[in-house]
Amino acid sequence: MTDKFLYVYSYSCEEAKHLDQLALWRDSRRENISCKNAIEEAIRRDFNGMHLSASCAESIIAEHGFKRVNWVLANSVQQKEWDGRFSHDNKLWAKRTYIPLDMDSFTGNSRNLDFVVDSHPAVLDGFINQYRRTYQALGLFDYTQCESDSGEIDYEGRVLVLSTDSLKESCWSQQDQLWLATGGFGCRPTGSGRAVYATCLGDGEETRWNRHDFIGVLKENHLPDWAKEKRMELQGQSSEDAPHIGGMKME
Structure with a gap:
């Protein structure tokens, strides 16, 4: 059975060049950015100023898959590790996903910043909690x-x-x-x-x-x-x- 979600490429651009897998890297990066944008839009749609709709994370998981959403959320927290509005538990969770540093040699900037979710950190923290509960409900071993x-x-x-x-x-x-x-x-x-x-x-x-x-x-x-x-x-x-x-x- 084939997977309906695009493969999450877990290497940097430089590593992709070395492995002759630049097309895989480009496709995955494009999907990372699309997922990031979708999360921001879903939060704008489902946050009423006080509460986040209980189905907000599920809608993004259905569109982009658990692996992609995990990758984007973990990257977002790692890039904002200093922000105290993310819970300690979610910071520890994010660190369990290794995301390689992906530097642009021309600009000197990190490409990882391209798929950082820019929603309010406290609301995004709640979205992460939703994602984690949905994943845990699958009953998978860890x-x-x-x-x-x-x-x-x-x-x-x-x-x-x-x-x-x-x-x-x-x-x-x-x-x-x-x-x-x-x-x-x-x-x-x-x-x-x-x-x-x-x-x-x-x-x-x-x-x-x-x-x-x-x-x-x-x-x-x-x-x-x-x-x-x-x-x-x-x-x-x-x-x-x-x-x-x-x-x-x-x-």
């Missing part, structure tokens, strides 16, 4: 549900959480995020390679990823029952085969 030492864990045989950055938005679901690692040099934290071979717990697809495509190892207490059953099936173990202790089935 780093908070993963083992804190995932970077030091051997992935083989573990259930991994695939980053949403590696998935098309049309595939954003828990079923598409959970993968059972089956091998590859990238499973080892100090391995010489990056490849992680894994099977999707949602549909059984087998493919190769790189270690950095995963957020980490999902904590056992966050593993849904359907995923536990699929893991046992893939590992050649049925629920009836699980050992019992004191009449209780151990998984």
Whole structure:
């Protein structure tokens, strides 16, 4: 299934030139500016001087997608990090998105300023809160549900959480995020390679990823029952085969 939203290009203009991807950079930059303008227009439309319409952020997400809106909002807060009208929590949230410095060699100005939302910071902070609540309502896994030492864990045989950055938005679901690692040099934290071979717990697809495509190892207490059953099936173990202790089935 193809993604209806334009790819968010995450490198600078200079990097794009080096990679021969300038067209991708230009298209993404144009879309960043379009998204920025759409957010400003939506806030003008939906802010009555006291409150922001509850559906304001959703209307922009439907038009530009979660990834693009995240990129533009995170950039806006990063460029105005000094502004105390943005909440501390939203500043920390914005910092989790790495946006490379993109300097114009002719003017000496940062191209990142081209897609900074210029709405009133206090109102924009409320818009960001709306965006984050809408994203959280999707129920996707993130780093908070993963083992804190995932970077030091051997992935083989573990259930991994695939980053949403590696998935098309049309595939954003828990079923598409959970993968059972089956091998590859990238499973080892100090391995010489990056490849992680894994099977999707949602549909059984087998493919190769790189270690950095995963957020980490999902904590056992966050593993849904359907995923536990699929893991046992893939590992050649049925629920009836699980050992019992004191009449209780151990998984």
